[in-house]
Amino acid sequence: TQLLEQSPQFLSIQEGENLTVYCNSSSVFSSLQWYRQEPGEGPVLLVTVVTGGEVKKLKRLTFQFGDARKDSSLHITAAQPGDTGLYLCAGYPGTYKYIFGTGTRLKVLA
Amino acid sequence: KAGVTQTPRYLIKTRGQQVTLSCSPISGHRSVSWYQQTPGQGLQFLFEYFSETQRNKGNFPGRFSGRQFSNSRSEMNVSTLELGDSALYLCASSLTGQGVEWNSPLHFGNGTRLTVT
Numbered sequence: 001t002q003l004l005e006q007s008p009q010f011l012s013i014q015e016g017e018n019l020t021v022y023c024n025s026s027s028v029f030s031s032l033q034w035y036r037q038e039p040g041e042g043p044v045l046l047v048t049v050v051t052g053g054e055v056k057k058l059k060r061l062t063f064q065f066g067d068a069r070k071d072s073s074l075h076i077t078a079a080q081p082g083d084t085g086l087y088l089c090a091g092y093p094g095t096y097k098y099i100f101g102t103g104t105r106l107k108v109l110a
Numbered sequence: 111k112a113g114v115t116q117t118p119r120y121l122i123k124t125r126g127q128q129v130t131l132s133c134s135p136i137s138g139h140r141s142v143s144w145y146q147q148t149p150g151q152g153l154q155f156l157f158e159y160f161s162e163t164q165r166n167k168g169n170f171p172g173r174f175s176g177r178q179f180s181n182s183r184s185e186m187n188v189s190t191l192e193l194g195d196s197a198l199y200l201c202a203s204s205l206t207g208q209g210v211e212w213n214s215p216l217h218f219g220n221g222t223r224l225t226v227t
Contacts, residue, residue, distance in 0.1 A: 033215060042114070042200050042218030043153075088153065090216075096166040097143065098216065100153035 003027075004091055004101035012107045013079055021074045021104045023089035030094050032065055032072045037086040046074075079108045112137065114219035116201050122225045128189040131222045135182050135203030142184040143216065144176060147198040156199075159184055191226045198223050 004025045013019055023032070031050045035043035047056050049065035049072060056063045060083075062075040072089055089101040115134040123129050135142050144156040155168040159178035176186040182203070188195055202216035 035216075035218075040220065042202070042220050043216075044218070045215040048215060090153075096158050096160075097155045097168070099155070100145070102152050 004089055004099055006087075006089060006101040006104045008104060009102065010105050010107075012109065015080060015108055015110050016078050017108075019076050019079060019106070021076075021087055021106075022071070023073065023101050024071045025091060025099075026070065027091070027093060027099075028069050029091035029099075030069075031092045032069070033090045033092075033098070034063055034072070034074055035088045035090060037088060038084075043086075043088055076106075079106075081108045081110050084108050114201060114203050114217050116199075116219035116222050118222060119220065120223045120225075122227065123191050124227055125191055125193060127191050128187065129191060129224060130185055130187045131199055131201075131224075133184045133186075133201030133203075133219060135184070135201075136217055139203035139205055139217070140182050141204045141206060141214075142178055142182065143202045143204075144184070144186050145200045145202065146170075147200055147221070148196075153200070156186065188224075193226050196224060196226045 004023055007022045033048045034046045036046055037043040047063045052067045052069045054065045060077045064073045084107050087104045090098040092098055117132045141160045143158040145153045147153045157167045157176050158165050162178045173189045178184045198221045200218050200221045202218045204214045204216050206214045
């Protein structure tokens with residue numbers, strides 16, 4: 001069974017702090033995506049990483065794909081209240097479905 | 111460009127009943143996937159359709175079924191509802207199909223919240 005474990009499960013921080021969310025698996029994925037979901041809405045894609053060791057930046061968000069393509073991290077610099085939400089990683093093992101991580105619920109306090 | 115539309119947004123059913131949920135994908139998207147989201151289990155894959163063919167199915171009982179029409183719209187049906195079926199059901203469409211090309215991300219609708227009493 002392919003699983004994606006995210007940590008931490010919950011995170012509550014003050015505005016301006018930095019944080020890192022981890023997404024780990026024992027399986028190799030062809031690609032990995034990060035989504036953010038807000039209450040009452042569906043997940044929205046933030047980024048896709050494909051190559052082992054790849055680093056992508058999206059404003060204050062930095063995403064990294066592990067060298068072995070089994071893990072990924074999301075780092076947020078100077079978090080803002082607008083970053084609040086459920087962060088989900090999703091790996092594509094190549095079988096017409098994505099495996100979603102367990103999720104990290106982030107709350108940024110003003 | 112209109113996003114993925116799911117109807118209805120909310121449903122309340124009683125145990126033993128059946129329910130049909132609808133999903134209209136983004137225009138031009140031929141792949142539709144369904145996921146169940148619960149606080150305890152997260153997002154669990156139900157099935158994926160591409161050009162009216164089911165290409166993959168998750169580990170759900172046969173009470174969960176789906177279909178896709180020639181216009182790519184999709185429906186999922188849950189028969190003999192159980193309390194544990196209460197969840198947010200999310201539909202997602204993609205241009206090709208589930209990362210066959212890595213740059214075909216999933217575009218999600220806002221879900222149907224099903225409550226079984």
